[in-house]
Amino acid sequence: xxxxxxxxxxxxxxxxxxxxxxxxGDAEAxxxxxxxxxxxAHERARGATAFRVxxxxxxxxxxxxxxQAEQIILVPxxxxx
Amino acid sequence: xxxxxxxxxxxxxxxxxxxxxxxxVYDRYLKWLEANRRANExxxxxxxxxxxxxxxxxxxxxxxxxxxxxxxxxxxQAQGLVGVxxxxxxxxxxxxxxxELVPDADMVVMHKLMIEADEETYxxxxxxxxxx
Numbered sequence: 062x063x064x065x066x067x068x069x070x071x072x073x074x075x076x077x078x079x080x081x082x083x084x085x086g087d088a089e090a091x092x093x094x095x096x097x098x099x100x101x102a103h104e105r106a107r108g109a110t111a112f113r114v115x116x117x118x119x120x121x122x123x124x125x126x127x128x129q130a131e132q133i134i135l136v137p138x139x140x141x142x
Numbered sequence: 143x144x145x146x147x148x149x150x151x152x153x154x155x156x157x158x159x160x161x162x163x164x165x166x167v168y169d170r171y172l173k174w175l176e177a178n179r180r181a182n183e184x185x186x187x188x189x190x191x192x193x194x195x196x197x198x199x200x201x202x203x204x205x206x207x208x209x210x211x212x213x214x215x216x217x218x219q220a221q222g223l224v225g226v227x228x229x230x231x232x233x234x235x236x237x238x239x240x241x242e243l244v245p246d247a248d249m250v251v252m253h254k255l256m257i258e259a260d261e262e263t264y265x266x267x268x269x270x271x272x273x274x
Contacts, residue, residue, distance in 0.1 A: 070243050070244055070245075072177035072248065110256070120254075120258040139241070
């Protein structure tokens, strides 16, 4: 299972997907991945930074959407205050 | 008679307006509560048990610098300046904020992820306030 979390004023918005089901040809799972990918691209275009966060592994910056990621967290654009 | 009727109408309109205002404030409050609940859930999932305990007990989270073992970043629980501590002394403060207002717990998550995954960009982006 993968999860995309977009940090926002609402806390975080989430999209889940199941890569195994998508690989098996499940239409809903494929649609969930496409939706997560679309949100990822949209937020990146707005200046958000993406991180792959997985238990027991160091945090990693992501440039491209990875459906194999356990969890991706999108942080909104930040500026020096 | 007409005056009483008009007063009654004005009273009803005023009561409806107050009711609507109250409902809007209550709705915003519920959304704020829900946002904080979700943010805290995310925070707990990215911190270790010890880190979360430190944050609650002391009001800040120490994040070791990935590039310099003698440097730590002190991230406050509530929004504010991040301290850069070197050899036990505060060397400078950093100010960095998202363009969108987010809950306090999400701010801690953001600092942690940025420091651990891309410290150089984090330092380049933040405004630095050096202690004289």
